[in-house]
Amino acid sequence: MTLAMQPRERAVPESGQTTAGSVRAAAPQLPEVRMPRHLLSAADLDRPTAEHVLSTAQRIEQAMAGREVRKLPTLRGRTVVNLFYEDSTRTRISFELAAKRLSADVINFSAKGSSVSKGESLKDTAWTLQAMGADAVVCRHSSSGAPQQLSAWVDGHVINAGDGTHEHPTQALLDAYTLRRHLGSLDGRRIVVVGDVLHSRVARSNVLLLSTLGAEVTLVAPPTLLPVGVTSWPAAVSYDLDSALVGADAVMMLRVQRERMSGAFFPTEREYSRSYGLDSRRRELIAEHGIVLHPGPMNRGMEITPQVADGAGSVIVEQVANGVTVRMAVLYLLLSGEMDNTATATDSAGGLA
């Protein structure tokens, strides 16, 4: 980065002018939009910023529509590392595709088949990535807070792609994007989130983001699958799915996470399915324009019946496509203009000298 700076400084001999130039160059950015340096939590995005990400995604979708070359040169020469400590199909492929569509170089790093299986710590891995000059690190980890730790160790931008039972902000963004496409503004829209809230990072991020965007979120789950302190969340809580579904604008089914079901959270799968599964009868309860979302992967027959998953008003496949678009927007907004802070600092220093 320092090397890239040098010709620029040489081209403009008067340092005072350079400072003025940086100030002026900053002008076109919308004043109220504050994109965080790392995307670790959906709470990092205030309403104008979240809406900026979503409208950027919409523009990118427009720009990609009907093109001969499905690629933009925007992040040419940047490196994005996908650091996945947990299994993932759609999130990893989605991030990989998003980075590649923006012409970034992508390195996929999964815990299996890397030095992690030999016992390398997260910190040592972070230093390795740092030394290799990763501009962005997309991190999925089974421990809540791992991406936050990572953000302290690397210079690049860290994007949380799911950490333990904590957060999954890009999933919330793609859900919000999908909802906006079908419902328009989310102000006052009633969205019901059903299932294993306790273990779901998707639910946490969605509650935060959707309430930021003005939607009314209702969480529905058996009491054993609701976290302690859920009453402090910006969402209503209910144990009765039928009454919560009546007139809802959208229903989001959460996956029952079998791998985290070590305790006895519900008696039998069949009983869970009867009380909290979305079948054709319950599908009829939501508003006529209502849509059905699922972050995937689905347990068909458990939390959702195949008839509903593949039926009218189901946007589950579209969610996957929107994931690529939204992640392109996040990568663009995080990675472009990266030189600006450094440049301003150097320029002001030059101005003082």
Next chain:
Amino acid sequence: MATARPVRPAAGDAVPGGDGAPDARVAPPGGVQESSSESSATESATAGPSREIRTEILSHSDIARTIDRIAHQILERNGDRHVVLLGIPTRGVHLANRLSERLAAFAGRPAAVGSLDITLYRDDLRRNPPRALEETRLPDGGIDDAIVVLVDDVLYSGRTVRAALDALRDHGRPAVVQLAVLVDRGHRQLPIRADYVGKNIPTAFGDDVSVRLVETDGSDSVELARAMPTSGPTSPPTLPPTSPGTPGPGARTATSTTAPQGRGTPS
């Protein structure tokens, strides 16, 4: 306001030519030297409320006549062939729409109009904070084998047009690409020229050309703004507008004496 703004703070260097001021048309090397030393003196002035002289270059009716003329030129050059007007947001799109209306009036059928956002193709994305993206919408028939006329309000460094050419390449393969601009203000940083020019305006590097259109700004006008050096010479440079469509004879000279510094990429 669409401003093709230079990155360097405005200073009274290299006064461009007006028709009635032949001595100001060719800035003597000494003048340039003097003004560049002034620019540091005006630093403090730019921080406070800066004084500037604004001259209207094109009025509402001038802009209407100019668009009429460009529409005729497009017809003259391309005849009955399939023309697609692609505006560069935001004002280029409005100009493209107006051109299409005029083409409909003169030739009986409107040209297809689209909009092409070039933000993701800019070459300064790493330097500047991310910009809000604008609409991209290509006409239904696409652009393959069409005559594409890119439309923008101000042609300055040429970098926007470079980005637009890159973007076009990803969208399809037009038969011909032409460029129409309302104002050409010189100071190119790339080997690019326009096929249809509404008006050539000789400018100094530090000047500011603002295009206003009814669709976005409520009124039609093109203005040239020049910052006044507060501690410099007291006599304001006179900028009588030249007749539309006539390149100012001083344009070339002004451009060569105030070569851009090679950084800063105004849109």
